[in-house]
Amino acid sequence: MRARIEEIVFDCSDPAQLVRFWAALLDVEPVDRTPDWSYIDVPGFTRIAFQAVPEKKAAKNRLHLDVNAGELGPATAEAEALGARRLGGVVTDEYGDFQVLQDPEGNEFCFVSG
Structure with a gap:
């Protein structure tokens, strides 16, 4: 199939x-x-x-979208102005940087760069 x-x-x-x-x-x-x-x-x-x-969202998503939005700071500020909520700070690892956010209904997604 x-x-x-x-x-x-x-x-x-x-x-x-x-x-x-x-x-x-x-x-x-x-x-x-x-x-x-x-x-x-x-x-x-x-x-x-x-x-x-x-039903309302009750727990962390088991699947989320990674979105490349260029520079994390400006992209995060724009998303927050649209109603997103930042979760923690920027995380950096050997592959690049990412910022975890939630949309207005609490669904997690990440802005990524690198």
């Missing part, structure tokens, strides 16, 4: 709000398919979708 990833889906309480955060962060247009389903199409990447679910 040969399978391919169709899209990555975030469970959330407010798809229309969360899609706008990610659309602004990734400089793409948000699409609201229904009140319970929104998405963005990121050039060179698979679709990222947001679906409404009744």
Whole structure:
């Protein structure tokens, strides 16, 4: 069998709000398919979708996105202005630097450089 990833889906309480955060962060247009389903199409990447679910996020994500946003400081400040929350400081290792953040619904993601 040969399978391919169709899209990555975030469970959330407010798809229309969360899609706008990610659309602004990734400089793409948000699409609201229904009140319970929104998405963005990121050039060179698979679709990222947001679906409404009744339960709240309860623990750390088991999967997250690493986003190369250039310089970490300015990118982090811009993401925070959009509603992200910084988790800890910049981490540096032999592969480069990264900053862990949460989107407005608490989903973790990292800005990476290096």
